[in-house]
Amino acid sequence: MIRAENLVKKYNKLLAVNDISLKIEKGEVVGLLGPNGAGKTTTFYMIVGLTKPTSGSIYKDNVNITRFPIHKRASLGIGYLAQEPSVFRKLNVYENLSLILSVSGKKVDKNKIRSVLDEFGISNIARKRCELLSGGEARKVEIARSVILDPDFLLLDEPFSGIDPKSVSEMIEMIFNLKKIGIGVLLTDHNVRDALKIIDRAYIISNGSILFSGSPREMTEHMDVRKEFLGNDFSL
Numbered sequence: 001m002i003r004a005e006n007l008v009k010k011y012n013k014l015l016a017v018n019d020i021s022l023k024i025e026k027g028e029v030v031g032l033l034g035p036n037g038a039g040k041t042t043t044f045y046m047i048v049g050l051t052k053p054t055s056g057s058i059y060k061d062n063v064n065i066t067r068f069p070i071h072k073r074a075s076l077g078i079g080y081l082a083q084e085p086s087v088f089r090k091l092n093v094y095e096n097l098s099l100i101l102s103v104s105g106k107k108v109d110k111n112k113i114r115s116v117l118d119e120f121g122i123s124n125i126a127r128k129r130c131e132l133l134s135g136g137e138a139r140k141v142e143i144a145r146s147v148i149l150d151p152d153f154l155l156l157d158e159p160f161s162g163i164d165p166k167s168v169s170e171m172i173e174m175i176f177n178l179k180k181i182g183i184g185v186l187l188t189d190h191n192v193r194d195a196l197k198i199i200d201r202a203y204i205i206s207n208g209s210i211l212f213s214g215s216p217r218e219m220t221e222h223m224d225v226r227k228e229f230l231g232n233d234f235s236l
Contacts (some may be wrong), residue, residue, distance in 0.1 A: 001025050002047065002078065002153055002184065007044050016042045018208040026152055029175060029185040031195050034205035035229050042075035043205060044188045048075050048080050048155050053057075060152075074104070083161055085143050089131040093122055096130060100145045112148065120144040120174065121126025143174055144183035147183070154178060156187040160194050172198050192229075196220075196236060228235060 002024045009017040017039045024030045034040040045051040047058060049070040058066045060076050070080060088096050097113045117123040120140050125133065130141060139159065139177070146154055160168050168191070175198050178185055189195045196202075196216040204212040204219065206228045212219060217236065219225055226232055 001059075002060060002186070003059050004043075004047055005057045005059070007043060007046055007058070009039075009046065009051065011056045011185070015210055017046070020056075020208075022203050022210070022213070024153060024184045025187050026184045027179055027182045028200045029198050030203065031178055031199035031202040032186060032188045033195065033202055033229070034190060034211070037191075038205045039208040040099040040188055040205040044155070044157065044186070047186065048157075061065075067208045074149070074151075077150070079149060079151035079154045080143050081146055081154060081156050081159065083158040085142075087130040087133070087137055087138050087145075090129065092129050093095050093117070093133075093141050095127040095215055096141055096145055097148050101148060104149055104163055106149065114150045116144050119177075120147075121170075131151040134167070135163045135165065136170060139163055139167065139171060140174065143178075147178070151183060153184040153186065156185060156189075158189050160189050168194055 005021050007017055007020045020043055020123065033046050034042050042051060046053045049068060053066065057064055060078060063076065064072055065076065088099060089122060094113060097116060098108050101108045117126050121141065122140050122144060125137060133141065156195055164173065172194065175185055187195065188236065199216060201213065201215060202219050203210055204225050211228060212222050212225050220230065220234060220236055
């Protein structure tokens with residue numbers, strides 16, 4: 001489990017995040033959602049390890065990781081997929097997977113690489129240089145590169161951003177498959193409608209605090225969520 005307890009983030013006198021607590025279990029997909037400027041991105045980055053909380057704690061199982069940098073969190077099984085493209089553009093797809101195993105100190109297992117290529121439907125582009133990939137293909141490679149390290153959790157920043165509708169559908173299917181193999185997923189995305197197709201639970205952040213936590217159905221029926229975030233005309 002990843003759990004955050006009483007997270008606070010202040011920028012000088014500005015209180016960006018105020019006493020947020022949440023948890024993610026293995027094998028579930030959790031959405032961290034809310035209006036722009038509400039504090040969701042700051043909260044997400046504190047869990048990722050990009051932003052240090054002013055106070056509060058973050059745990060992976062029973063290990064306090066609040067002050068751990070991203071690479072140390074990765075060694076404990078927490079993967080992170082940034083919104084910005086992160087593939088090694090001059091290398092091909094196969095080399096991307098091979099290199100990430102190597103730099104992570106893991107055995108470069110050709111059979112494992114082939115298995116992950118097959119699992120993500122990218123065997124046909126294994127020898128294609130990543131600078132030539134479409135946005136959707138690059139996203140697949142990025143997730144495959146994370147999964148090959150056998151994480152317990154993946155933190156996905158705007159996974160539906162910058163890809164076409166077909167690729168969004170494929171991304172949703174990939175996230176379902178991550179859940180099936182027991183990986184816990186925390187995602188934040190502005191594409192609320194597609195996020196709600198995949199998440200089991202949502203935390204809605206508004207004015208730096210948790211406005212709501214619960215299922216997508218409960219979320220869409222919550223009057224304060226509709227008022228602050230979704231709008232009265234929103235429906236699944």
